[in-house]
Amino acid sequence: MSFITQIKTFAALGSGVIGSGWVARALAHGLDVVAWDPAPGAEAALRARIANAWPALEKAGLAPGAAQDRLRFVATIEECVRDADFIQESAPERLDLKCELHAKISAAAKPNALIGSSTSGLLPSEFYADATHPERCVVGHPFNPVYLLPLVEVVGGAKTAPEAVQAAIQVYESLGMRPLHVRKEVPGFIADRLLEALWREALHLINDGIASTGEIDDAIRFGAGLRWSFMGTFLTYTLAGGNAGMRHFMAQFGPALQLPWTYLPAPELTETLIDRVVEGTSEQQGSRSIAELERYRDDCLLAVLGAIKETKSKHGFAFAD
Numbered sequence: 665m666s667f668i669t670q671i672k673t674f675a676a677l678g679s680g681v682i683g684s685g686w687v688a689r690a691l692a693h694g695l696d697v698v699a700w701d702p703a704p705g706a707e708a709a710l711r712a713r714i715a716n717a718w719p720a721l722e723k724a725g726l727a728p729g730a731a732q733d734r735l736r737f738v739a740t741i742e743e744c745v746r747d748a749d750f751i752q753e754s755a756p757e758r759l760d761l762k763c764e765l766h767a768k769i770s771a772a773a774k775p776n777a778l779i780g781s782s783t784s785g786l787l788p789s790e791f792y793a794d795a796t797h798p799e800r801c802v803v804g805h806p807f808n809p810v811y812l813l814p815l816v817e818v819v820g821g822a823k824t825a826p827e828a829v830q831a832a833i834q835v836y837e838s839l840g841m842r843p844l845h846v847r848k849e850v851p852g853f854i855a856d857r858l859l860e861a862l863w864r865e866a867l868h869l870i871n872d873g874i875a876s877t878g879e880i881d882d883a884i885r886f887g888a889g890l891r892w893s894f895m896g897t898f899l900t901y902t903l904a905g906g907n908a909g910m911r912h913f914m915a916q917f918g919p920a921l922q923l924p925w926t927y928l929p930a931p932e933l934t935e936t937l938i939d940r941v942v943e944g945t946s947e948q949q950g951s952r953s954i955a956e957l958e959r960y961r962d963d964c965l966l967a968v969l970g971a972i973k974e975t976k977s978k979h980g981f982a983f984a985d
């Protein structure tokens with residue numbers, strides 16, 4: 665089966681924090697959007713959220729014809745999905761609810777319309793169990809705010825066609841996103857697995873009376889958080905190994921994983937694991953020297969710092985706030 669990738673009408677089911685973010689992104693890309701949410705007052709809340717996001721989207725640049733009034737809010741699931749070219753579900757994170765909802769969505773949708781779920785970590789094989797044409801069903805896990813952050817994790821279930829994953833990636837790219845194909849269906853996917861580890865440690869620090877929430881947030885936003893906006897952990901640590909790179913870093917800091925720095929059990933540092941990390945990071949490093957990458961990192965940091973400073977001052981904050 666071939667799936668629809670040239671989309672004109674985007675359907676959003678669930679219009680809370682994430683659903684409204686999808687609606688804003690789709691509208692800003694010049695699509696017609698149909699939305700449904702069972703909560704009383706949901707339409708007014710959705711329109712208010714879109715209006716709040718619109719100035720940022722205008723600054724980022726709207727597609728020709730993009731307009732907030734191309735959103736139609738409807739009363740039933742069937743009406744929402746019937747004519748849609750692409751469907752995104754952003755309902756509460758409950759397996760039973762998503763299972764039941766997807767049985768209804770997929771029965772009413774065009775058979776070749778792709779269906780994405782925003783789930784943060786439930787397994788698509790489980791919640792698409794009763795779907796009609798499950799081969800077109802994927803996870804498209806976004807990040808908040810969906811209308812500005814580009815990452816979307818794309819995950820297939822046991823019955824998802826590989827072509828559907830590729831087609832969904834194409835659609836998300838057409839919405840200006842940066843899809844990351846999660847090749848194995850695992851709880852929490854990639855990003856939330858990482859975020860949850862950080863979150864778990866942060867809660868331990870709070871629980872043990874070691875730091876306040878503000879101090880923990882400062883530890884992120886004035887340090888690693890600034891780096892993470894342009895360089896991930898592996899390449900950052902490659903630079904932290906100096907000219908000897910990741911192998912030296914692993915030799916120096918690898919054993920620290922066995923110290924009680926974290927409450928999470930650490931993996932055994934086998935030669936295979938070290939080799940994989942070293943090989944992966946040397947591929948990321950490419951032909952650039954450590955010094956070149958350091959200059960690139962410093963330039964990025966200065967640009968990010970300058971941008972944050974300017975934006976904070978525009979909103980009445982000092983840089984250190």
Ligand SMILES: NC(=O)C1=CN([C@@H]2O[C@H](COP(=O)(O)OP(=O)(O)OC[C@H]3O[C@@H](n4cnc5c(N)ncnc54)[C@H](O)[C@@H]3O)[C@@H](O)[C@H]2O)C=CC1
Pocket residue numbers: 677678679680681682683700701702703706753754755756757761765782783784785805806807808
């Ligand atoms: N909040 C976040 O930071 C992120 C959340 N997600 C995922 O997005 C999904 C939605 O989460 P949020 O927007 O944060 O939740 P939310 O609570 O803000 O919104 C959920 C919306 O679903 C509606 N709803 C209730 N029952 C429904 C049903 N049977 N069918 C359709 N909609 C229904 C609610 O009225 C509400 O408007 C979840 O799967 C969550 O894991 C993904 C990325 C980030």
Ligand SMILES: C[N+](C)(C)CC(=O)CC(=O)[O-]
Pocket residue numbers: 784806807808856859
């Ligand atoms: C807290 N969360 C698990 C819902 C977060 C996400 O899924 C992604 C994000 O926006 O951080």
